[in-house]
Every structure is written in C-alpha cells, then in structure tokens.
Amino acid sequence: MSANHSILAHHFEDLEQQRETETFGMWMFLATEILIFGALITGYTIYRVRYPHDFEAASSKLNILIGSINTIVLLSSSLTMVLSVHAVRTGQQKMLLTCLTLTIVLGGTFLGLKALEYYIDYKENLVPGLAFEPGEWTALTPPVNPQRVKLMLVFYYIMTGLHAVHMIVGMGLLVWLIVRTRKGTLTPMSYMAVEVVGLYWHFVDIVWIFLLPLLYLTGTHHGSDLHFFK
Amino acid sequence: MSSAITTGFVPQAKARPPRAPDENYLNIAYGVKSWLLTTDHKRIAILYLFTVTILFFLGGAAATVIRLNLMTPTGELVPADTYNKLFSAHGIIMVWFFLVPVVPTVLGNFLVPMMLGARDLAFPKLNLLSWYIFTLGAIITLWAILAGGVDTGWTFYTPFSTKSARTNVIPTIIGIFISGFSSILTGLNFIATMHRMRAPGMTWFRMPLFLWAIYAGSIVLLLATPVLAMALILIGVERAWSIGIFDPDLGGDPVLFQHLFWFYSHPVVYIMILPAMGIVTEIIPCFARKNIFGYVFIAWSSVGIAVLGFLVWAHHMFVAGQSVYSAMIFSALSYLVAVPSAIKVFNWTATLYKGSVSLTTPMLFSLGFIALFTMGGLTGLMLAALGVDMHVHDTYFIIAHFHFIMVGGAVMGYMGGLHFWWPKMTGRMYSEFLSKLAALIIFVGFMLTFLPQFVLGYLGMPRRYHVYPAEFQILNVMSSAGASILGVGYVLPLFYLIWSLYAGKEAGPNPWGATGLEWQTPSPPPTHNFDETPTVTSGPYEYSLGGTELVG
Amino acid sequence: MSEPITPTRTYYGVFAALIALTLLTVGVSFLELGAWHTTVGVLIGVVKATLVALFFMHLLHSSRASWLAVLAGLFWLGILMVLTLSDYLTRQVLAY
Numbered sequence: 001m002s003a004n005h006s007i008l009a010h011h012f013e014d015l016e017q018q019r020e021t022e023t024f025g026m027w028m029f030l031a032t033e034i035l036i037f038g039a040l041i042t043g044y045t046i047y048r049v050r051y052p053h054d055f056e057a058a059s060s061k062l063n064i065l066i067g068s069i070n071t072i073v074l075l076s077s078s079l080t081m082v083l084s085v086h087a088v089r090t091g092q093q094k095m096l097l098t099c100l101t102l103t104i105v106l107g108g109t110f111l112g113l114k115a116l117e118y119y120i121d122y123k124e125n126l127v128p129g130l131a132f133e134p135g136e137w138t139a140l141t142p143p144v145n146p147q148r149v150k151l152m153l154v155f156y157y158i159m160t161g162l163h164a165v166h167m168i169v170g171m172g173l174l175v176w177l178i179v180r181t182r183k184g185t186l187t188p189m190s191y192m193a194v195e196v197v198g199l200y201w202h203f204v205d206i207v208w209i210f211l212l213p214l215l216y217l218t219g220t221h222h223g224s225d226l227h228f229f230k
Numbered sequence: 231m232s233s234a235i236t237t238g239f240v241p242q243a244k245a246r247p248p249r250a251p252d253e254n255y256l257n258i259a260y261g262v263k264s265w266l267l268t269t270d271h272k273r274i275a276i277l278y279l280f281t282v283t284i285l286f287f288l289g290g291a292a293a294t295v296i297r298l299n300l301m302t303p304t305g306e307l308v309p310a311d312t313y314n315k316l317f318s319a320h321g322i323i324m325v326w327f328f329l330v331p332v333v334p335t336v337l338g339n340f341l342v343p344m345m346l347g348a349r350d351l352a353f354p355k356l357n358l359l360s361w362y363i364f365t366l367g368a369i370i371t372l373w374a375i376l377a378g379g380v381d382t383g384w385t386f387y388t389p390f391s392t393k394s395a396r397t398n399v400i401p402t403i404i405g406i407f408i409s410g411f412s413s414i415l416t417g418l419n420f421i422a423t424m425h426r427m428r429a430p431g432m433t434w435f436r437m438p439l440f441l442w443a444i445y446a447g448s449i450v451l452l453l454a455t456p457v458l459a460m461a462l463i464l465i466g467v468e469r470a471w472s473i474g475i476f477d478p479d480l481g482g483d484p485v486l487f488q489h490l491f492w493f494y495s496h497p498v499v500y501i502m503i504l505p506a507m508g509i510v511t512e513i514i515p516c517f518a519r520k521n522i523f524g525y526v527f528i529a530w531s532s533v534g535i536a537v538l539g540f541l542v543w544a545h546h547m548f549v550a551g552q553s554v555y556s557a558m559i560f561s562a563l564s565y566l567v568a569v570p571s572a573i574k575v576f577n578w579t580a581t582l583y584k585g586s587v588s589l590t591t592p593m594l595f596s597l598g599f600i601a602l603f604t605m606g607g608l609t610g611l612m613l614a615a616l617g618v619d620m621h622v623h624d625t626y627f628i629i630a631h632f633h634f635i636m637v638g639g640a641v642m643g644y645m646g647g648l649h650f651w652w653p654k655m656t657g658r659m660y661s662e663f664l665s666k667l668a669a670l671i672i673f674v675g676f677m678l679t680f681l682p683q684f685v686l687g688y689l690g691m692p693r694r695y696h697v698y699p700a701e702f703q704i705l706n707v708m709s710s711a712g713a714s715i716l717g718v719g720y721v722l723p724l725f726y727l728i729w730s731l732y733a734g735k736e737a738g739p740n741p742w743g744a745t746g747l748e749w750q751t752p753s754p755p756p757t758h759n760f761d762e763t764p765t766v767t768s769g770p771y772e773y774s775l776g777g778t779e780l781v782g
Numbered sequence: 783m784s785e786p787i788t789p790t791r792t793y794y795g796v797f798a799a800l801i802a803l804t805l806l807t808v809g810v811s812f813l814e815l816g817a818w819h820t821t822v823g824v825l826i827g828v829v830k831a832t833l834v835a836l837f838f839m840h841l842l843h844s845s846r847a848s849w850l851a852v853l854a855g856l857f858w859l860g861i862l863m864v865l866t867l868s869d870y871l872t873r874q875v876l877a878y
Contacts, residue, residue: 011427027852030852031854032855035456035858039457039490040460042862043464046867086790086793128473151473154475158467202834205838213811214824217823218823220813556872
C-alpha cells in the first residue's frame with residue numbers, strides 16, 4: 001500500500017473511495033452543464049416553435065457539409081479519448097501518449113474547421129451586426145422575416161461559441177494530461193485524471209450531437225447546399 | 231461536563247498522526263499565507279464568515295439609506311436615480327453575496343465534514359477555489375455598484391436592462407455570473423461529501439437533519455445556477471450587440487427572460503431558507519432535550535421543497551403576460567410547496583411539546599424563526615392565489631412577504647446557528663445577556679419594520695418608488711423606526727462575538743450538552759476534526775437516552 | 783474492486799454505430815419530412831448520446847450516484863422545458 005500513499009489524498013480512506021468520489025463529482029458538474037446548454041436550447045426552442053418557417057430558412061443557409069464533417073471529427077476524437085483511458089489502465093504509456101495527442105489534433109481540427117465555417121458565414125452575410133443583408137431574406141419566396149433570421153443566427157453563434165469555449169478548455173486539460181504522461185504520473189493505479197477529463201470531453205461531444213440536428217438539419221436541404229465557397 | 235455523552239460514538243482503532251493536546255485548526259499555523267492557501271474546510275468557513283459579514287453590512291448600509299429616504303413622502307434625502315441604484319445594490323448584494331452563500335459556505339463548510347465524521351470535504355482545493363471565485367465576483371460587482379451603480383433592480387428585467395438602462399449592467403452581471411460558479415462548486419462539494427465520506431455507521435437516516443437540508447439546498451445550487459448564468463449571458467449579449475433576443479420590436483420575447491430568471495431565482499429562496507430550517511432542526515431538539523419528532527418526514531420534506539420549489543417559478547409572472555392556462559397551473563403548484571414547509575413547522579412544534587425547554591440564545595432565534603417563517607409562509611399562500619396576486623403585485627405587500635422569509639427566516643436561522651456553533655468554531659462563549667438582548671431587539675425591530683409594510687402594500691403603495699402619497703407617511707415612519715432598531719440588533723452581535731474571542735470563557739467540547747459528532751471533539755476542533763474516525767451506532771438526536779445534562 | 787476494463791473492440795463497435803447514425807441523420811435531412819425534421823434529428827441524437835454515455839463515459843459500470851446525477855440533470859431540464867412551453871404553447875388557447 002505504501003506505493004499508493006502519494007496518490008491517496010489525506011482525507012480519503014482508500015483509493016476506491018477517492019475514485020468514486022472523483023467520477024461522481026465530474027458527473028454532477030456535467031449535470032449543471034446539461035442545464036447550461038439546456039437553458040439555451042429552451043430559449044431556442046421557444047423561438048423555433050414560434051417562427052418555424054423563418055428558422056428553417058435560416059438553418060438551410062448554414063454550412064451542413066462542415067457541420068457534418070465536424071461531427072465525424074469530434075466522434076473520432078471521442079474514440080481516441082476513450083482509447084487513452086484504455087491505454088492508461090492497461091499501462092501502455094506509448095499508446096496513451098499517441099491517443100492523447102490524436103485527441104488534441106482532432107479537437108484542433110474541429111476548431112479550425114469551425115473557424116473556417118464562421119468565415120464562410122461571414123462571407124455569406126450570415127453574421128448579424130457585422131455582415132447581414134435583410135434584403136436577401138425578404139426577396140425569397142415566400143419572404144422570410146430578417147429579424148427572426150437574426151434571432152436564429154444569434155442562438156447559433158451563442159451555442160456553437162459556448163461549445164467552442166468548452167472545446168478549448170478540454171484541449172487545455174488534454175495538454176495537462178500529456179505533461180503528466182511524460183512525467184510518468186499516470187499509471188494503472190492512478191488513472192482517474194484521464195477518466196475524468198474523458199467524461200468532460202465526451203459530454204462536449206454529446207452537446208455537439210444535439211447541436212447538429214437542432215441548428216443544421218432543420219428544414220429540408222438540397223444537393224446545392226453542399227458547398228464550401230459560393 | 232462529563233464525557234458520558236457518547237451515545238452513538240464508539241472510538242475506532244485507526245492510526246492518525248499524533249496531535250499536541252492544545253493543537254487545533256486555528257493555532258496550527260499563523261500568518262496571512264496560512265489562511266489564503268488553506269484547504270481546511272474550517273478555515274475556509276472562517277474566510278467566508280469574514281467576507282459575507284462585510285457584504286452583509288454593505289447591503290445593510292444601502293437599506294439604511296433607503297429607509298431614511300422613505301421617512302418623508304417627498305424623499306428629500308437622495309434623488310430618484312440614486313434611490314434606484316440603492317435598492318438595486320441592496321437587492322443584489324443581499325441576495326447573491328449574503329443570503330445565498332451565507333449558511334452553506336459558513337456553517338455548511340464548517341459542519342458538513344464534522345457532522346459526517348469526515349476529515350474534510352471531498353474536494354478541499356475546489357472548496358478554496360470557490361472562495362476565491364466568490365470573492366472575485368463580489369469585488370467586480372461591488373466595483374460596478376460603487377463606480378456608477380446599476381438601476382435595474384436585482385431582477386434585471388428586460389427590456390429595461392437591455393435597452394434603456396444607462397448604468398453598469400454588464401459589469402454587475404459579470405460579477406454575479408462569476409460568483410455563480412462558486413455556488414455550483416460548493417453545492418457539488420457538499421453532495422459528493424455526503425455521498426462518499428460518511429463515517430462508518432453513518433447511514434443516510436442517521437445523518438443530522440441539517441445535512442439533509444444542506445443536501446437539498448445543494449441540489450438547487452447545482453441545477454438552478456447554470457440557468458441564471460445563461461439568462462445573464464443573454465442579457466449581456468443583447469446589450470452589447472443590440473440583438474433582439476428579448477426585444478419584442480425585434481421578434482424576441484421579454485417574458486422568456488423572466489422564465490429563465492425565475493427558474494433560478496425562485497428556487498434560490500429555498501437555498502436561503504432550507505439550510506436555515508436545518509439549523510432550527512438541530513437547535514430545537516437540543517434545547518427541548520427531546521428526540522426530533524418525525525425525523526423521516528423532516529428529511530424528505532427538505533428534498534420535497536427542493537424539487538417542488540422548481541415547479542412554481544412563474545407565480546412571479548402572473549401579470550407579465552404569460553398564458554392564463556400556464557398561470558393557473560403555476561398557481562396550483564405554488565400551493566403544493568406549503569405542504570412540506572408545514573410538515574416542518576408541525577414537527578418542530580411537536581418536538582417542543584412537553585420538552586424541557588431552555589431559552590438559550592440559539593433557542594430564542596429559532597423560536598423567532600418559526601414565528602416569522604410561518605407568517606412569511608402564510609402570506610405566501612395569499613400571493614399564490616392568482617386573484618390576490620393581481621391586486622398586490624409589485625407592492626410593499628410583496629416586499630414584506632419576502633423579507634419575512636429571507637430576513638425573518640433565513641437570517642434569524644443563520645443567527646441562531648452562528649450562536650449555536652460559535653463555541654465550537656472559536657472555543658469561546660459569548661455574553662449570554664447581550665446575545666439574548668440582541669435576539670429580542672432583532673425580533674422586535676423586524677416586526678416593527680415589516681408589519682407596517684403589509685398594510686402599506688395592501689393599501690396600494692408600490693415598491694421601488696422614492697416618493698409616495700402623504701397618507702402613507704405614518705406607516706413608513708414606523709417602518710423606518712423599526713429598521714433602526716433592527717440595525718442596532720445586527721451590530722450588537724458584532725461587538726460581543728468579537729469580544730468573546732478575547733475575553734469569553736472557555737466553552738469546552740460540548741457546552742450545550744448536544745448530541746451529534748461535531749460535539750464529540752475539542753473546541754476549536756483539531757485540523758483533522760477527529761483524533762479517531764468515529765463509528766456511529768444510533769440516530770443524531772438521542773436526548774432521551776439520558777446522560778445529557780444542560781450546563782449553564 | 784474498480785470498474786472493469788472494457789475491451790477495445792466494444793469501443794470500435796460503438797464508434798462505427800455513431801458514424802453510421804451521423805450519416806443517417808444527415809441523409810434524412812435531405813428528405814421531405816416537413817415538420818418532422820427536428821423530431822427525427824433529435825431522436826437520432828438521443829440514441830447517439832446514449833451510446834456515448836453508456837460506453838465511452840462508462841455509465842454502464844458507474845455507481846448509482848453517478849446515474850442519479852445524470853438523471854437529475856435530465857429531469858430538471860425536463861422541468862425547465864415543459865413548464866416554459868406550458869406558457870408558450872397555450873398563449874393562444876386562453877387569451878385574456
């Protein structure tokens with residue numbers, strides 16, 4: 001037991017108690033996160049129900065191609081994250097380092113694509129306040145109310161923006177895990193840091209799983225929607 | 231005091247680092263650094279005590295100026311916009327920086343591990359972090375209030391807060407947003423500790439009822455605070471970029487803000503009142519020398535209040551333009567909260583019945599709590615009725631009602647708890663005469679301040695105005711006179727409690743002859759709380775088993 | 783005593799299912815479903831989220847307390863949504 005002495009914090013009786021407490025603590029934090037995003041989704045739903053036509057029109061202008069590719073990128077990062085947990089628990093240090101690095105790279109890819117998507121949105125006059133042409137929407141048949149489109153777009157930016165902030169925090173945590181891996185302090189006996197960061201990372205993934213249908217897949221799309229640049 | 235009070239406490243053979251006989255959490259280290267970097271839950275409780283006491287008196291200062299201004303119908307003391315900033319500052323400081331944190335972070339932090347027989351909270355570093363987050367949020371909000379102020383009221387209703395207000399709305403909500411994370415981390419820490427750190431034999435239904443109350447309050451902290459955070463973010467976004475999230479001209483709906491705001495701000499009342507109820511539930515059996523009546527009912531009624539408290543929020547919005555159908559649902563649901571609250575009052579009364587009651591200071595505060603909380607609760611039932619609420623909405627009737635709950639209830643409970651556990655926290659006894667006098671002054675001052683406000687409100691005096699018709703002056707002067715008595719009552723403990731630190735007599739481990747694990751260890755307790763991890767063999771209120779005699 | 787180590791093939795299987803469901807949900811959005819787009823999309827999302835939670839987040843082998851935290855979060859989200867919508871969906875039913 002003496003080897004575990006430094007791993008076990010002074011106020012716990014044993015490692016089992018410490019591990020369960022740490023997992024439970026992260027799950028409770030995720031419960032609050034459910035309500036953080038849930039409050040935004042509630043607000044979005046209210047307006048979605050109220051202005052269905054305008055929201056669908058706005059949704060069909062979002063970049064479904066990048067949205068879908070990013071979903072796959074993020075799901076892949078979840079796979080590498082969970083493989084890191086497997087690696088640390090089976091004591092494969094090299095595998096652990098590879099998987100954590102891959103997770104960071106995939107997370108960075110997601111954020112890069114997201115930035116590109118914001119840029120394309122800007123080019124396509126989809127940013128209220130910066131680049132937005134009400135005339136483009138009133139000219140549609142049937143005409144769409146530009147104020148309501150703005151409302152939809154604001155929720156899109158707040159929700160994806162908050163999601164991106166969570167991604168950046170997650171990548172910071174991954175850097176910390178890589179530093180610890182290099183120091184050799186992540187072992188099959190003390191793997192909880194990887195598991196707990198993993199919980200957070202997967203939750204951020206789940207948020208995106210819901211943002212995809214709520215924001216991008218509302219309203220019927222056509223083949224012509226699959227564009228990178230207009 | 232003999233040591234025969236060890237029912238429910240069997241020492242367990244488990245090695246701990248040896249401790250010098252007089253070493254405790256206060257004298258183990260000295261210096262500012264030993265406090266600012268501590269992870270000891272008891273020291274963090276003292277840090278919070280220090281912080282929230284300052285904030286309480288700042289919020290009280292704003293209230294003082296408000297009451298002085300209302301002495302005359304024309305409000306000569308301050309101009310109208312200063313008055314708006316004063317009541318906003320009073321509400322914001324008192325709600326978010328005193329009432330919400332005070333019992334959980336001061337008494338909860340100190341007592342949760344001790345009552346469970348644990349050495350610390352589950353996440354000690356997170357606990358310290360939440361104090362820093364709280365303090366940062368408080369400083370930002372105070373700065374915003376002092377450097378120009380904010381005039382939206384504590385409710386930040388749109389579209390005023392997003393379109394019209396020309397004051398420091400954004401810095402204020404940033405401060406509140408930040409301090410919200412402190413609430414979340416504290417609630418998380420308590421729940422994790424109660425699930426995972428209970429001493430051997432400490433089953434859920436052997437936990438002191440204070441812990442059940444803290445658990446229920448923590449549920450609210452965890453699940454309500456994030457929604458407030460998002461409501462505030464949306465206000466900030468709308469204000470900063472003039473986007474119509476809540477602006478009806480731009481397709482938004484101002485009532486949506488009220489839904490999100492009250493989803494937090496109604497349950498937040500239960501964050502204030504639940505821990506205070508928990509305190510009273512500890513004090514009454516101790517000074518009635520009886521086991522608590524209906525333990526299981528009190529325990530579940532705490533959880534019941536926490537859950538039902540989330541189902542009633544739109545009763546704040548009966549006149550805001552929500553649908554009639556929805557208003558009727560919320561009105562009906564609001565009555566339900568009275569059930570678990572009444573269960574508690576009946577059980578406290580039944581515990582007192584045929585008990586050998588001794589009127590110590592904590593007991594006086596607890597009895598005051600029961601009286602004031604009951605009045606606040608019953609007027610709450612009046613307000614839950616749709617028709618009555620239409621009449622008295624936004625009048626002083628509402629002000630009186632929620633001050634009965636939040637000041638008469640939560641602050642009375644906190645004062646009772648502070649006096650009950652002060653000997654444990656500091657190892658010293660305060661002046662019995664002065665403390666009883668303070669309890670009496672606070673009760674009388676409170677009644678004189680807020681009873682006239684019920685009448686004022688019913689007669690139709692609206693809240694948040696700095697002038698009023700001349701016929702309301704007598705009642706307003708009565709209220710202001712009461713407020714100055716109340717002020718004396720709140721300043722008095724500051725003096726005799728500080729004085730007790732220097733000249734108070736030694737309290738000993740258990741001055742009240744109370745049961746409960748926290749009394750089985752020296753006062754002030756050692757850093758690890760218990761020299762040996764206790765094993766619990768019975769419930770928390772075994773006053774009927776004998777061996778307990780009240781001294782003093 | 784600690785939770786069992788899941789074999790990696792489970793992870794690969796779940797990942798394949800997640801990718802398949804993603805392709806499905808994007809594909810379905812090109813069909814003429816009228817008002818059902820959001821419903822179908824969210825339902826597929828629920829399936830995907832459940833897979834991630836149960837297998838990647840090891841909820842399947844987690845303590846009852848962790849389940850309690852998740853269910854509480856979802857239950858309270860339900861309260862927020864249902865009671866807020868009880869206002870917005872009935873504004874026209876009974877007007878003043």
